[in-house]
Amino acid sequence: MKIEITDLIFSYDNLSTVLNNLNLHCDNNHTIALVGASGCGKSTFLRLCCGILPNSKHQSLIGNLTINGKEPSELVKNGQVGFMFQEPALFPNLTVWENIILPLKLHKTPGASARTQELIDKVGLSEYAKFLPDQLSGGMKTRVSLARTFITKPRLLLLDEPFSSLDIKWKFLLYRELETFISEYRPMVIMVTHDITEALLLSNHIFVFGKNGSILKELRISKALPRVFQEDSLKELQGEYFEIQGLIMNN
Amino acid sequence: MKISSEKRQAYGRYLIYLVLLVLLILAWEKAADNSNFRLLMSSPSLICEYFGENFPALLTATYATLYESVIGLLIAIAFSFLIMIICFYIPRLMEFVLPVMITSQVIPLITLAPLFILLFGIGYTSKIMMAALICFFPIFINFANGARLISRNIHELMYIYNASKTQMILRVYFPLSTPHIISGLKIAATLAVIGAIVAEFNGTEVGLGKNLFLSAKRLEPELMMSSLILSSFLGGSLYAMIYFLELRIGKWYLKNN
Numbered sequence: 001m002k003i004e005i006t007d008l009i010f011s012y013d014n015l016s017t018v019l020n021n022l023n024l025h026c027d028n029n030h031t032i033a034l035v036g037a038s039g040c041g042k043s044t045f046l047r048l049c050c051g052i053l054p055n056s057k058h059q060s061l062i063g064n065l066t067i068n069g070k071e072p073s074e075l076v077k078n079g080q081v082g083f084m085f086q087e088p089a090l091f092p093n094l095t096v097w098e099n100i101i102l103p104l105k106l107h108k109t110p111g112a113s114a115r116t117q118e119l120i121d122k123v124g125l126s127e128y129a130k131f132l133p134d135q136l137s138g139g140m141k142t143r144v145s146l147a148r149t150f151i152t153k154p155r156l157l158l159l160d161e162p163f164s165s166l167d168i169k170w171k172f173l174l175y176r177e178l179e180t181f182i183s184e185y186r187p188m189v190i191m192v193t194h195d196i197t198e199a200l201l202l203s204n205h206i207f208v209f210g211k212n213g214s215i216l217k218e219l220r221i222s223k224a225l226p227r228v229f230q231e232d233s234l235k236e237l238q239g240e241y242f243e244i245q246g247l248i249m250n251n
Numbered sequence: 252m253k254i255s256s257e258k259r260q261a262y263g264r265y266l267i268y269l270v271l272l273v274l275l276i277l278a279w280e281k282a283a284d285n286s287n288f289r290l291l292m293s294s295p296s297l298i299c300e301y302f303g304e305n306f307p308a309l310l311t312a313t314y315a316t317l318y319e320s321v322i323g324l325l326i327a328i329a330f331s332f333l334i335m336i337i338c339f340y341i342p343r344l345m346e347f348v349l350p351v352m353i354t355s356q357v358i359p360l361i362t363l364a365p366l367f368i369l370l371f372g373i374g375y376t377s378k379i380m381m382a383a384l385i386c387f388f389p390i391f392i393n394f395a396n397g398a399r400l401i402s403r404n405i406h407e408l409m410y411i412y413n414a415s416k417t418q419m420i421l422r423v424y425f426p427l428s429t430p431h432i433i434s435g436l437k438i439a440a441t442l443a444v445i446g447a448i449v450a451e452f453n454g455t456e457v458g459l460g461k462n463l464f465l466s467a468k469r470l471e472p473e474l475m476m477s478s479l480i481l482s483s484f485l486g487g488s489l490y491a492m493i494y495f496l497e498l499r500i501g502k503w504y505l506k507n508n
Contacts, residue, residue, distance in 0.1 A: 052407055076413055083411045089404035093426045093503040103412045106422075132503050152412075 001188040008063035033199035036209030082154030084162035088145035139170035293472035301473035319447035323382020331391035378450040385446035386439035397431025440489035
């Protein structure tokens with residue numbers, strides 16, 4: 001998987017520029033994190049990466065954005081993209097099982113039930129298979145969303161702050177689950193987050209976004225993944241943490 | 252066997268309703284001792300007597316109104332669903348349809364009843380069309396509102412899963428708009444009976460509307476009261492039908508309420 005973004009500009013009415021002259025090149029097995037203040041265009045960028053243009057008239061997109069040399073929408077058509085939203089985006093009328101199996105059912109994929117059972121076991125929700133989303137806690141809902149995202153074995157995984165509403169305990173449990181899934185299925189991951197710790201723990205390539213939608217800094221984290229439950233991870237990455245924090249605060 | 256406190260409270264409430272109803276009937280019976288009151292409102296005992304004597308005729312009238320209301324309601328459901336489905340396939344169409352629908356509501360629909368009699372004759376068709384017309388708007392507007400309120404994330408998720416329009420309609424628009432559709436149906440169910448009865452006022456061979464119209468002309472309070480009770484029963488039955496439908500298909504949102 002290779003992502004190529006050259007001179008990308010996205011604006012509304014040619015006045016309000018959301019993304020400004022972005023250049024980004026990444027190869028296989030990268031876990032990319034996009035960090036920055038609210039409203040700097042991170043989520044817009046993530047949506048552009050899968051061909052969703054924000055629902056607005058008079059928008060213009062200039063530049064080049066290709067994944068494996070193709071338009072992002074091509075990947076979506078081939079079922080190679082997984083997306084986790086800030087909210088779990090579960091269907092309230094479907095049970096946990098039905099929510100997880102949904103992507104496979106839409107395309108009548110053979111072996112859907114066995115795969116769902118495998119995923120539901122992995123996220124530890126077998127006992128809750130018949131529960132409706134409203135009967136689950138926030139962490140459980142995110143787990144369902146995680147299982148649903150990986151059921152299609154995506155090659156490109158887009159994460160839009162999926163853990164932002166969880167407490168620290170749930171966050172770390174889900175980081176571990178996410179790491180396990182990533183190491184098993186090896187997708188390219190692009191993650192949007194406000195949480196610098198999250199970016200440092202889960203990614204090996206961090207882009208700090210500035211207020212005007214441009215990239216302020218590109219950092220490569222040399223420490224090997226996975227690193228969520230390595231004791232010294234955060235201590236070793238303190239320098240990067242303060243550098244990113246300083247960039248965001250001063251921008 | 253233990254009865255839960257919630258059930259006990261519910262039974263207590265039903266008992267209060269029953270007692271109030273009995274008190275109302277007793278008060279009505281007592282008030283009917285006054286001949287002037289009896290001439291206008293009749294009395295429960297006289298109405299029961301009238302029911303017994305004219306049961307077949309009342310049943311025929313009730314059946315006619317029920318038939319018109321139910322068919323009218325079904326046509327309204329089919330038509331509003333059809334327009335919504337077309338709008339889902341051609342989203343821009345909604346920009347034209349919605350203003351037309353809202354503007355059409357400026358016309359007091361019941362004033363169209365005489366026109367419908369002229370257009371469709373004195374038979375069932377004019378009443379069915381009237382009931383359908385009056386039911387259409389609440390179903391359509393509630394469905395449109397429900398579909399509009401579906402979260403953007405769900406739309407984007409279905410895009411990521413490369414879902415077709417048909418899958419969107421069957422798996423997103425219809426199921427996630429169910430609470431709104433049911434609200435529209437509940438309003439429409441009672442409106443259907445009103446539509447049919449108002450159309451019957453303007454001319455029909457048989458129906459509760461005709462009974463009500465004639466009873467006012469001839470000052471027959473027993474006919475009026477029995478027809479009123481049967482009309483209420485029809486409206487209530489149609490509402491209950493939608494309520495039971497909701498219990499079957501709306502478990503996912505009723506559980507929270």
